[in-house]
Amino acid sequence: EPHRLRVTATAGSGKTQLALAAYTDAIAAGRRPLYVCYNRPLADHFSRIVPPGGEVATYHQLCDRRLRAADRTPDFAAPDRFRRMETDFAVLVAAGADDPAWRFDELIVDEGQDFTEAWRDALLALLTPNGRAWWLEDPLQNLYGRAPVALPGWAGLTADTNYRTPADVLELLNARLPLPTPIVAGSPVADSEPEMFIWHDENGLMEATKRAITRAIGLGFRRDMIAIVSYRGREYSRFTALTHLGPHRLRAFRGRYDLFGEAEYSEGDLLIDSVHRFKGQSAPCVIFTEIDFERLDDQAMRKLFVGATRATMKLIFVASERTAALLTPPSGA
Known part of the structure; x- marks a missing residue:
């Protein structure tokens, strides 16, 4: 055969x-x-x-x-x-x-x-x-x-062993998401300390994302090591129309391809993409933003899993107040 x-x-x-x-x-x-x-x-x-x-x-x-x-x-x-x-x-x-x-x-x-x-x-x-x-x-x-x-x-x-994502990120996902089976950590990075920035409205979302970028750069990540990943699709993201976020120029897919079939991106130095398009890719530092949902259903669980497992060294959540409680590590964890 x-x-x-x-x-x-x-x-x-x-x-x-x-x-x-x-x-x-x-x-x-x-x-x-x-x-x-x-x-x-x-x-x-x-x-x-x-x-x-x-x-x-x-x-x-x-x-x-x-x-x-x-x-x-x-x-x-x-x-x-x-x-x-x-x-x-x-x-x-x-x-x-x-x-x-x-x-x-x-x-x-x-x-x-x-x-x-x-x-x-x-x-x-x-x-x-x-x-x-x-x-x-x-x-x-x-x-x-x-x-x-x-x-x-x-x-x-x-x-079922993940060799890419920091062990403490997987520990958080195993604890907070209704995964069918626990994901085994194979990465040597065990103390990345995933962080949470909370927003209450659209202005708060933008400010929280900017603070997350400042935090990532402060930790020593160059801009080309950071990926901003939106929980929402490109058609619905509040970031799609933006060329800058504060002082940062965004490198975003323009929704079209050139004559050679290459994706066209805006001229920026900080990549931003949707969780759907970023699936299959990774970055040392992932800022997972625009996270908001009413209940942790199967679709929300999958999108959270995909976005969080793109990070190889550092994960920063930028989530709405109602969603943040579902992702925050238990007290004493």
Whole structure:
């Protein structure tokens, strides 16, 4: 039977490193790999660190490229453009358009929790008869409410040790979030002392975030070591329209790409992004801001988990008063 392995592993456990190893090993062995993920920033990062000889794309980038190669350019002006593109891609693959340029010996799916079973079928159809497949996922990072993808007959491997996030941050998450199972700490950083800045209204939010930045810089983090991560999506964030926050120039995604497919960012030196886009990335110091919700439901838990586990050395929460009580370490902790 061809290699089929499903890896269900927590944040910071090394899924991207495994994907990189599988990709480079395939090229070294003369196989042509295809790496597919959901998030564009992750695909952009991965494409910069792999050797030439394979294909790296988000699922929708892959749909677009394949359809264009078949002279079926997607209509990005259509209101349902992404769903239509998915359907057209699936139809093209199912029709057996056997173009050797779109056949692969190794399939690596990253962020598998964000995929659907229809996407699974289309991707597996691109494999050569003896092609190998990897499926890497973390159910706790499922921010889009997707149902689990069935992979019958696949071997499975699980990992619950996080080697990226400071141990005391994981201790806090284990204590305050209703995680299915505790996350095991593998990072040597154990005394990062996660901090909380509280806001009461929009003006207070801006001021608290500025104070968090001042705190991070005061601790010795350079601006290029700090990421401001918003709990809210880019469309709803109060920071989206800003170019500066106090004296700090913000480097924010502008919502478009240049002619070479590179994301366009505003000219700033302090990165700010949404928790959705920053999934799959990390920074030494993360300022996790705009945190506010009425109750700690499953969606809130997942977003908190994703945002908090982006930090490798220091985590600063900027949360509303009603939310802060849910995240503050218990007395004496």
